[in-house]
Amino acid sequence: MMEPILLAARMQAALLAACHMALVLLTTPLWIGLLRWMATVMEGERRPPDPAAHWRALRRAWRQPGVRSAAGAHVTALAPWLALAAAMGAAILVPSFSLGLPGSDLSDLLVVGGLLEMAFLALLVVAFAAGLPRPGHAGLRVATGGFMLQPVLLLACAILGMCLPDGTLAGLVRQAHVADMNLIRMPLALVAGALVLAGVEEGNGPGARLFSIMLDDLAGPDRAVAQYARDLLAVVWMMLARDLIWPESIVEPDLLAHARIVGPLAWAVVLWGAHMLLACGCVAGMRVFVLSGPRHATWRAGLGLLCAIMAGVLLFAGRGMG
Amino acid sequence: MVLLVGGSAVLVVLPRPFGLLVAALRGGWLVACVMVVLACLGVGLPGGVVAGDGFFAPPRDIALLVPLGLVGMAATTGRDLAACAAGGCAVIGGPVLSCMGAGWGLLALCSGRRVGVRPAADLVALMVMAAVMVDPGPVVWLLPGLCWLGTRGLLGLSLSPHVGSRVARPFHMADIAGMIAALALWRRLPQAGMVADMRWGWVLIVAGCVFYMAASWRALCAGGARGSMAGLMGGSGALVIVLAGLGLLAGADDLPAMASAASRTALLVAATFLTWVFVARALDVMEREAGPLVLLRLGGLGVLMPRLSALFALGLLAESGLPPLLGFSVIWMLLRLLAGMAQGGGVVGDMPLLAALVVLGVGWAVRMLALVRVVAVVLCGRPRTPRGAGAADPRGRAMIPVMLAAVPVLLVSVWPGLWLGLMEGAGHVPSGAVRPVLRDVALASPDGTAVLHPGRLCLLVAVVGCAVMLLRRLACPTPARQVAGWQQGAPAVPPWMVFGDPLTQVGPGNPARMVTDMLVPMPVLRRFVRVSIRWRARAAGMAAGVLRRVDWLWQGRAVPTPVVLLLACVGALMFIAWHG
Numbered sequence: 001m002m003e004p005i006l007l008a009a010r011m012q013a014a015l016l017a018a019c020h021m022a023l024v025l026l027t028t029p030l031w032i033g034l035l036r037w038m039a040t041v042m043e044g045e046r047r048p049p050d051p052a053a054h055w056r057a058l059r060r061a062w063r064q065p066g067v068r069s070a071a072g073a074h075v076t077a078l079a080p081w082l083a084l085a086a087a088m089g090a091a092i093l094v095p096s097f098s099l100g101l102p103g104s105d106l107s108d109l110l111v112v113g114g115l116l117e118m119a120f121l122a123l124l125v126v127a128f129a130a131g132l133p134r135p136g137h138a139g140l141r142v143a144t145g146g147f148m149l150q151p152v153l154l155l156a157c158a159i160l161g162m163c164l165p166d167g168t169l170a171g172l173v174r175q176a177h178v179a180d181m182n183l184i185r186m187p188l189a190l191v192a193g194a195l196v197l198a199g200v201e202e203g204n205g206p207g208a209r210l211f212s213i214m215l216d217d218l219a220g221p222d223r224a225v226a227q228y229a230r231d232l233l234a235v236v237w238m239m240l241a242r243d244l245i246w247p248e249s250i251v252e253p254d255l256l257a258h259a260r261i262v263g264p265l266a267w268a269v270v271l272w273g274a275h276m277l278l279a280c281g282c283v284a285g286m287r288v289f290v291l292s293g294p295r296h297a298t299w300r301a302g303l304g305l306l307c308a309i310m311a312g313v314l315l316f317a318g319r320g321m322g
Numbered sequence: 323m324v325l326l327v328g329g330s331a332v333l334v335v336l337p338r339p340f341g342l343l344v345a346a347l348r349g350g351w352l353v354a355c356v357m358v359v360l361a362c363l364g365v366g367l368p369g370g371v372v373a374g375d376g377f378f379a380p381p382r383d384i385a386l387l388v389p390l391g392l393v394g395m396a397a398t399t400g401r402d403l404a405a406c407a408a409g410g411c412a413v414i415g416g417p418v419l420s421c422m423g424a425g426w427g428l429l430a431l432c433s434g435r436r437v438g439v440r441p442a443a444d445l446v447a448l449m450v451m452a453a454v455m456v457d458p459g460p461v462v463w464l465l466p467g468l469c470w471l472g473t474r475g476l477l478g479l480s481l482s483p484h485v486g487s488r489v490a491r492p493f494h495m496a497d498i499a500g501m502i503a504a505l506a507l508w509r510r511l512p513q514a515g516m517v518a519d520m521r522w523g524w525v526l527i528v529a530g531c532v533f534y535m536a537a538s539w540r541a542l543c544a545g546g547a548r549g550s551m552a553g554l555m556g557g558s559g560a561l562v563i564v565l566a567g568l569g570l571l572a573g574a575d576d577l578p579a580m581a582s583a584a585s586r587t588a589l590l591v592a593a594t595f596l597t598w599v600f601v602a603r604a605l606d607v608m609e610r611e612a613g614p615l616v617l618l619r620l621g622g623l624g625v626l627m628p629r630l631s632a633l634f635a636l637g638l639l640a641e642s643g644l645p646p647l648l649g650f651s652v653i654w655m656l657l658r659l660l661a662g663m664a665q666g667g668g669v670v671g672d673m674p675l676l677a678a679l680v681v682l683g684v685g686w687a688v689r690m691l692a693l694v695r696v697v698a699v700v701l702c703g704r705p706r707t708p709r710g711a712g713a714a715d716p717r718g719r720a721m722i723p724v725m726l727a728a729v730p731v732l733l734v735s736v737w738p739g740l741w742l743g744l745m746e747g748a749g750h751v752p753s754g755a756v757r758p759v760l761r762d763v764a765l766a767s768p769d770g771t772a773v774l775h776p777g778r779l780c781l782l783v784a785v786v787g788c789a790v791m792l793l794r795r796l797a798c799p800t801p802a803r804q805v806a807g808w809q810q811g812a813p814a815v816p817p818w819m820v821f822g823d824p825l826t827q828v829g830p831g832n833p834a835r836m837v838t839d840m841l842v843p844m845p846v847l848r849r850f851v852r853v854s855i856r857w858r859a860r861a862a863g864m865a866a867g868v869l870r871r872v873d874w875l876w877q878g879r880a881v882p883t884p885v886v887l888l889l890a891c892v893g894a895l896m897f898i899a900w901h902g
Contacts, residue, residue: 066802072703073804075624085790103782108772111779112653114645117690121644124694131621131703143694144836150690151683154657158679161661165771217805221798297840306733309676316664316672 009100012253017078017092024091024235025268029055031238031280032231038284054231058224066220072129076218079129080226083122087232090115092195094239095169097268099252104170109160112169112240113153119233126226127214138213141297145201148301152198155308156191159315161242165187166276167244177245183318184254185245189312192241194307197300199237200283202230206296238279246275347403348395354410355391356690357382362747377416379510386413386506386746389595391499394790396599396727398606404430414502417455417510421448421472424507427500428475431491443473447471455510465511466522466570470529470563473504476561478552479533480516485544485553492548494553495602498595501559505592508566509585518573521900524674526567527660531678533560535685538742541692543834547605547615554641555598557689561591561656564682568659569802583768587655589745593734594641594648601726604630607724608700611713617699619711627715631701633728640731642693643686646779648735651765653686654774691833734776739763 033054040048054087068076093115127139159165163184164175175181181188201207211230215223243250249271252262291299362385390413394406408430411423425448428441451468454461478497482489491497507653512518534557541553565588607630609615612623624631640647660679664672705711715721734741758813765774838847 010836066798066800067805068802070804070806072622072625072702073802074628075702077802081790081794082787085783085787089786089789092782092786103778105773106775106779106782108774110650110657111645111774114643114650115783118644121690121694124704125697128694128698128702129624136698136703140694140697140833140836144840145689146832147687147691147837147840150687151680154679154683154686155676157657158661161658161767161772162664165769167658167767167772170456220802222802295843301840304681309680312672312676312679316676319664 009235011276013100013102016098016253020096020098020101021088021092023272024096024239025088025232027059028228028231028235030153031235031276034277035234035280035284037295038281039288041256041289042284057235058228061219061224061227062086064223066222068220068222069130069132069217069220071131074127075129077220079122079125080218080222080229081127083119084225084232086115086119086122087229087236090119091232091236091239094236094243095168095173095250096239097272098249099170099173099250101118105168107169108157108162108167109169109240110153110157110261112236113149113195113199117149117153117234119229120149123214123226123230123233126218130217132217134212135216138274142207142210142214144296145207145300146198148200148304152194152304152308155312156195159187159191159308160312161279162315162319169247172243172249173247174252177252181247184315187315187318188244190307190311190314192244194311195244196241196279196283197286197307198235200234201300202234202283214224216277219244235276238276238283242272242275246271249275339701342398344398344403348397351391351394351397351406355388355395357614358387358391359744362388362744363809364696364747365789377419377420379414379416379420382629383506383509385747386416386502386509386592388744389592390499390502392596392727392730393495393502393549393599396603396723397495397499399495402495402499403429405499408498409503409506413506418452420503420510421452421455424448424472424476424503427503431475431496431500441475444472444475444497444692449780463519463522464602466519466526466566469507469511471528473507476500476504477562478537478556479531479559479563480540480556481536483536483539483543485549489494490540490549491542491552493551493598493602493605495599497552497555498598498602501555501562501595502592504559505562505588508562508589511566512569512573518570520571520574523567523569523571523574526570527564527678528674528681530560530562530567531685533563535681535688538688538692539834542688542695542837544692545617547608547617547620547696547700549603550617550692551598551605554689554692557685558591558594558598558641559576560685561652562588564656565591565659568663571663577768579770580659580768582660582664584653585650586742586746587659590648590652590655590734590738592745593731593738593741594652596727596734597637597640597731600724600731601634601641603724603727604634604637607716607720608713611716612705613707613709615700617695619707620700621703622705622710623713626705626713629721630724635697635701636728637731638693638697640735642690646735646776646783648731648738650779651735651738651774651776655765655767656682658772662694662768689838691837695833736780737763738765742822 030051033049033051036054037048037051080238090112092101093103093112095101095104095107124139124143127142129134157167159171211227215226218226249268251268252267253261290303293299388408390406390409393409394403397403397406403757405427408423408427413423415421415423427443428448429446432441440697447468451465451472454465454468470479478491478501484490505854537553537556537560539553540556541550544550544553565584569581569584569588572578574585605615608623608627611627612620624635636647640649641647643653660682664675705713716724763775763777765776766772842850
């Protein structure tokens with residue numbers, strides 16, 4: 001009797017994983033295009049770019065013939081694809097609209113953050129591989145700009161581990177369905193803000209310029225894959241932040257309740273889209289109004305660390321009073 | 323073991339290395355390693371294990387001989403073998419013998435010019451420590467401090483940011499043996515009758531985090547690959563201190579699950595020493611092929627020696643703390659331990675925990691930057707010297723030892739329960755029964771609620787990686803054209819300045835400067851340095867003046883008795899406040 005149910009559960013998990021990955025991978029250029037469009041509108045540009053322009057640029061880069069620098073060609077041929085693999089591994093672990101994906105017990109915040117960090121480092125290696133001064137310098141500036149990611153990640157994992165018994169995203173969603181989350185919502189929101197500040201460098205002018213300098217000596221599919229991996233990185237960080245702030249909007253499909261499974265799932269997808277739109281707006285606003293100026297990297301690191309420490313202080317203060 | 327120690331002593335005394343003796347000693351370490359593995363698995367050995375009657379350690383503490391045996395098998399010089407023999411004494415000995423072994427290790431690690439001068443304080447501390455461990459009197463609470471002092475040279479604990487050749491020691495195989503000896507000493511403390519103390523626990527945790535950050539900074543600033551690796555390894559040594567502090571804290575709070583988790587994490591840190599074994603072998607090969615490992619002269623080894631560079635990058639990944647390899651398991655366990663130590667005492671009570679996490683995180687970030695720098699300068703780019711351009715992968719059988727040295731790390735990364743079962747198995751299982759290590763596939767947090775499956779994580783990464791590589795194969799059937807790098811109209815960079823002139827241009831050769839630039843604006847930093855130099859000169863002048871006056875006052879005078887009494891009372895009050 002157990003065998004068919006187990007089989008059905010596995011098939012359902014595989015189907016959900018396929019839907020989740022297709023949703024995330026196909027909408028990634030759309031979110032990044034919208035984010036850039038919002039940032040340009042907020043900067044007061046008269047003619048904001050088309051949100052679909054980013055998708056077209058990626059397609060054009062993919063269709064170009066492949067060219068790469070002869071120095072370090074072995075490394076450049078692999079590193080963008082490694083970055084894509086690490087970012088996809090992280091994207092599988094972060095739930096978008098539904099629980100019950102195959103690797104949900106691995107969805108520890110430290111695992112997801114570590115995989116995203118690995119993708120980030122692989123993109124840096126693309127810049128270093130040719131050994132030229134300009135891309136190398138740009139790569140190192142990007143690396144120091146993301147310097148505060150590790151302390152923020154450690155603090156975030158510790159805080160999530162204190163709020164939840166198992167510390168995984170799936171556990172957070174399950175707890176959100178049965179318990180009142182309002183006590184820990186503020187620390188978790190601060191943690192989400194800190195992670196987005198430390199992880200996402202999309203949306204401001206200098207970041208995009210540095211990244212294009214990093215990929216100076218690359219054209220063709222490798223360049224398109226590197227750009228796409230960077231976009232996917234930003235989208236997964238935003239998805240992670242969204243899951244920390246609104247875990248209730250993710251549904252947990254029950255296999256035994258045969259009816260009415262499609263409606264809640266569709267509603268969860270719609271909610272995910274709305275939340276991601278909001279996250280893009282928040283990131284664009286933060287980049288334009290808070291983190292602009294010559295010392296934006298310092299502000300980014302300092303604000304990220306401050307948000308994470310404030311989350312810890314709030315959590316400890318609440319526990320002490322409780 | 324006696325043969326090994328004696329042979330190593332003879333090898334040290336000999337004026338020139340004696341190849342046959344080195345080979346015999348390496349074979350001896352292989353035999354010792356196999357015997358200890360058998361003893362840990364519960365297989366009865368003919369003659370049994372010598373019972374610990376005070377001179378030798380109890381049989382369950384000898385498991386650290388397994389990593390030490392692997393280090394001894396990979397050792398090539400007399401100094402490495404001497405350090406291994408010293409580490410063997412520290413692991414198998416009782417209180418006196420282990421302290422003597424640690425002292426020998428210290429002397430073996432220091433170069434000839436500084437023998438007896440630099441580690442004098444460490445040796446004195448080890449001597450006092452042996453006395454306290456033999457006869458635990460009222461000063462037993464000093465043991466962590468003594469152990470800290472005695473093992474700081476072995477673990478590379480230092481707050482100094484200087485990386486010059488006079489202060490920092492480059493990384494060699496002998497350092498790994500010294501670190502295992504220090505770990506054995508730290509694991510010996512709870513059995514030495516030491517009362518767990520919460521204050522010592524917090525002091526050790528915070529000090530370990532600061533040491534971690536300082537070691538990472540040294541790794542970032544070092545001028546050679548060996549110096550950088552020494553800094554990274556100092557970070558592992560600092561983690562030993564942090565874990566010892568966590569163990570003391572758990573003992574003071576009476577949390578046996580937490581203490582056991584801290585001990586298991588220390589064993590995982592011991593497994594990361596295996597990574598250093600094959601990194602040291604790879605560095606030896608690189609030095610032989612490409613010349614001295616100075617970062618300003620290295621470059622392009624990823625293209626010239628692809629197989630060795632891939633292994634080296636694997637070792638760096640395992641040390642970086644990123645998933646899915648062993649370093650990540652250590653960071654995960656450490657984080658769970660630290661999160662479990664929250665007292666629930668409000669903001670003030672848990673502030674040290676928050677500070678420790680921030681310092682540890684900043685140290686981790688600096689460590690990652692140091693790794694990025696090593697990869698960028700050593701493995702990426704182009705060769706900068708003719709000697710470097712002639713480097714090539716070792717052919718045929720020469721590559722086998724390096725690859726074999728990497729196998730245990732991969733095995734432990736995928737299946738840490740195997741290693742933990744082996745290490746904890748000695749003395750726990752009756753003779754003849756094999757411990758069921760198969761059930762420990764996952765790592766569990768101290769309270770048992772959070773579980774990490776490193777094997778499944780490796781599987782996930784492998785599956786996604788294979789899918790992406792398949793996609794690449796299908797989507798890009800034609801290889802990309804390779805062209806010369808685009809120079810932005812600038813004149814071509816000469817081959818010995820790949821990233822530009824390191825002195826005038828901030829390049830991957832100087833990320834430390836970029837970090838300080840990001841944290842503090844340059845004019846402010848310059849002003850601060852100027853003011854600090856001025857104040858230091860002023861303070862030195864004032865101190866000299868005070869000393870002169872004290873000398874003048876001191877002539878023919880005695881300190882008044884009330885002052886002496888007052889000072890003694892204050893000292894006694896401080897002692898009582900600390901002691902209880």
